[in-house]
Amino acid sequence: MPPELRSSSISTTDVASAGLRLGWPTVLGERVWWTEDRPGEGGRTTIVRRAADGTRTELLPAPWSARSRVHEYGGCSYALSPGGLVFVNHDDQRLYLLRDGEEPTPITDENGLRYADLAVRDDTVWCVSEGRPDDGKVTRAIMSIPLDGGEPREWVTGSDFYASPTLSPDGEHLAYICWNHPRMPWNGTELRVTRLRDGYTRTIKGGPAESVLSPQWRDDACLYLVSDASGWWNLYRVDLHGGAPQALYPAEEEFAAPPWFLGLRPYLVMDDGRLAVLHGRGDLRVGLLDPETGVLGDLDVPFGGWDPILATDGSSLVGVAYGPALPRSIARIDTATGRVEELRRGVEDLPDVASLPVPRQVEFPTRFGRRVHANLYPPAGPITPAPYVVFVHGGPTAHSGTALDLEKAFFTSRGIGVIDVNHGGSTGYGRAYRELLRGQWGVVDVEDTIGAAEWLAAEGLADPARIAIRGGSAGGWTVMAACCRSEVFAGGVSYYGVSALAPLIEHTHDFESRYVEWLVGDPSVYGSREPLGLVDGIGCPMLLLQGLDDPVVPPAQSAAFADAMAERGVPCTYLSFEGEAHGFRRAETRTAALAAELAFYQQLFS
Numbered sequence: 001m002p003p004e005l006r007s008s009s010i011s012t013t014d015v016a017s018a019g020l021r022l023g024w025p026t027v028l029g030e031r032v033w034w035t036e037d038r039p040g041e042g043g044r045t046t047i048v049r050r051a052a053d054g055t056r057t058e059l060l061p062a063p064w065s066a067r068s069r070v071h072e073y074g075g076c077s078y079a080l081s082p083g084g085l086v087f088v089n090h091d092d093q094r095l096y097l098l099r100d101g102e103e104p105t106p107i108t109d110e111n112g113l114r115y116a117d118l119a120v121r122d123d124t125v126w127c128v129s130e131g132r133p134d135d136g137k138v139t140r141a142i143m144s145i146p147l148d149g150g151e152p153r154e155w156v157t158g159s160d161f162y163a164s165p166t167l168s169p170d171g172e173h174l175a176y177i178c179w180n181h182p183r184m185p186w187n188g189t190e191l192r193v194t195r196l197r198d199g200y201t202r203t204i205k206g207g208p209a210e211s212v213l214s215p216q217w218r219d220d221a222c223l224y225l226v227s228d229a230s231g232w233w234n235l236y237r238v239d240l241h242g243g244a245p246q247a248l249y250p251a252e253e254e255f256a257a258p259p260w261f262l263g264l265r266p267y268l269v270m271d272d273g274r275l276a277v278l279h280g281r282g283d284l285r286v287g288l289l290d291p292e293t294g295v296l297g298d299l300d301v302p303f304g305g306w307d308p309i310l311a312t313d314g315s316s317l318v319g320v321a322y323g324p325a326l327p328r329s330i331a332r333i334d335t336a337t338g339r340v341e342e343l344r345r346g347v348e349d350l351p352d353v354a355s356l357p358v359p360r361q362v363e364f365p366t367r368f369g370r371r372v373h374a375n376l377y378p379p380a381g382p383i384t385p386a387p388y389v390v391f392v393h394g395g396p397t398a399h400s401g402t403a404l405d406l407e408k409a410f411f412t413s414r415g416i417g418v419i420d421v422n423h424g425g426s427t428g429y430g431r432a433y434r435e436l437l438r439g440q441w442g443v444v445d446v447e448d449t450i451g452a453a454e455w456l457a458a459e460g461l462a463d464p465a466r467i468a469i470r471g472g473s474a475g476g477w478t479v480m481a482a483c484c485r486s487e488v489f490a491g492g493v494s495y496y497g498v499s500a501l502a503p504l505i506e507h508t509h510d511f512e513s514r515y516v517e518w519l520v521g522d523p524s525v526y527g528s529r530e531p532l533g534l535v536d537g538i539g540c541p542m543l544l545l546q547g548l549d550d551p552v553v554p555p556a557q558s559a560a561f562a563d564a565m566a567e568r569g570v571p572c573t574y575l576s577f578e579g580e581a582h583g584f585r586r587a588e589t590r591t592a593a594l595a596a597e598l599a600f601y602q603q604l605f606s
Contacts, residue, residue: 069090306320
């Protein structure tokens with residue numbers, strides 16, 4: 001009989017309720033603003049301001065929630081304005097003006113539009129808008145909306161998608177990113193500049209096979225940008241009046257992350273002309289780059305990684321930072337003195353550090369000779385080989401970093417090891433690695449996760465009879481497909497996973513509605529890739545968890561796979577949750593899901 005799992009002081013409630021999701025910082029002098037997603041309040045997003053004396057004030061009481069639904073994933077949902085701020089309210093997606101000491105007042109009509117990527121300039125909001133006309137075709141534009149209730153104006157239309165609207169310092173030009181179906185923004189985008197007085201527009205850089213991101217003005221005639229023309233997302237400078245783009249720091253590192261959300265800021269221009277940048281392979285470090293000399297120096301900070309949402313007032317730098325033993329935190333750096341200050345932790349009461357796993361970055365070969373990146377979290381206790389769970393991230397064009405994750409600690413503290421796989425197609429390792437998934441979704445990701453399990457067993461780390469796999473969204477697809485294609489897994493856990501491609505394409509949201517064309521290609525191969533078409537091969541039990549209000553992966557995806565398993569007599573538990581969408585936000589849902597997952601592993605590994 002295999003040994004029982006260990007007991008742990010980390011409970012499901014600790015994991016589900018303790019973590020605030022911190023994001024989107026803004027700094028002005030000694031004051032700092034950020035958003036907090038609060039699981040204990042139904043996943044509501046509020047805005048918090050920290051004063052110079054350290055006092056924190058919640059600016060949006062319940063039931064207000066500052067969350068945009070542009071692209072369904074949203075992004076930066078507020079911006080500072082004179083005497084207050086502007087935000088997107090989740091329930092009606094209208095823009096509201098919040099002045100200090102007053103109630104929010106709407107500045108847009110109930111017109112069905114959504115807004116994101118906000119910036120305020122001269123009492124006017126500039127943003128990306130998204131509309132859903134009666135004919136069903138989603139339209140987007142870059143708009144300006146006066147704070148005083150004046151007439152909104154569309155400045156740029158015609159492309160399927162827009163991001164990063166950025167006014168030149170003199171206000172005469174608007175820079176922005178755009179792209180069209182079927183591309184995603186990590187496949188191919190264009191940086192365009194429109195002269196506002198007459199609408200004259202030029203494409204500055206980019207195209208179908210080049211991903212250009214995050215324009216920032218150096219001055220009225222010069223722009224910085226990120227491009228993967230070299231095979232890596234690197235920084236460039238380009239003159240508005242001509243000349244070849246100049247690489248500022250050519251390196252086989254990434255200086256950006258995939259823009260699933262609008263409003264990402266992976267670098268910023270400081271008052272002294274230097275650039276505060278994030279860069280690295282996998283996790284992104286923070287440094288200062290002199291664009292004239294090309295000298296880049298990392299800042300001496302206690303954090304191993306940063307989310308690509310930096311903010312600056314020209315001298316101090318604020319961001320969301322993390323480490324293997326440090327939860328995501330709002331951190332401020334005085335770039336003149338190097339002083340680092342932690343302003344807010346996502347988890348205030350951490351468990352004993354002895355119960356937290358220390359990740360190790362590993363590479364392992366697949367049976368086809370490719371090298372795959374992963375983060376290994378050894379289990380607590382002396383038992384080797386141990387039970388393990390292979391984690392698969394969503395996306396699938398995404399990345400798993402090494403930030404402290406109480407969910408992983410919940411399992412490792414009980415003697416269950418975790419290997420978090422950045423399979424072929426993941427970001428953080430250059431365009432060539434990212435494009436391994438082109439036309440190969442359901443092949444490369446499945447091969448690499450199976451390879452992770454085989455490597456764990458071959459290294460003597462995992463008991464080959466006690467290896468499970470779990471993932472969410474695109475990771476759920478990989479979980480189901482891997483369990484259908486291989487016998488290496490004792491069981492699988494899918495959170496809101498994709499099981500069938502044709503229904504997904506028909507019912508999913510516009511942003512990802514053509515994503516499958518790049519990921520899979522020819523519809524004739526759908527049946528040989530999708531889990532529902534492979535279900536005859538499944539022999540292990542599964543746990544499926546699904547939000548019933550999911551607009552990205554509709555509930556029918558999980559339900560259909562559960563029904564197919566039941567028809568074949570293979571054990572399957574299907575749990576659905578009212579009021580939850582794509583990614584569980586409520587503490588009670590997260591508690592129930594994690595408890596069910598642990599019970600599933602206890603049964604598998606006993």
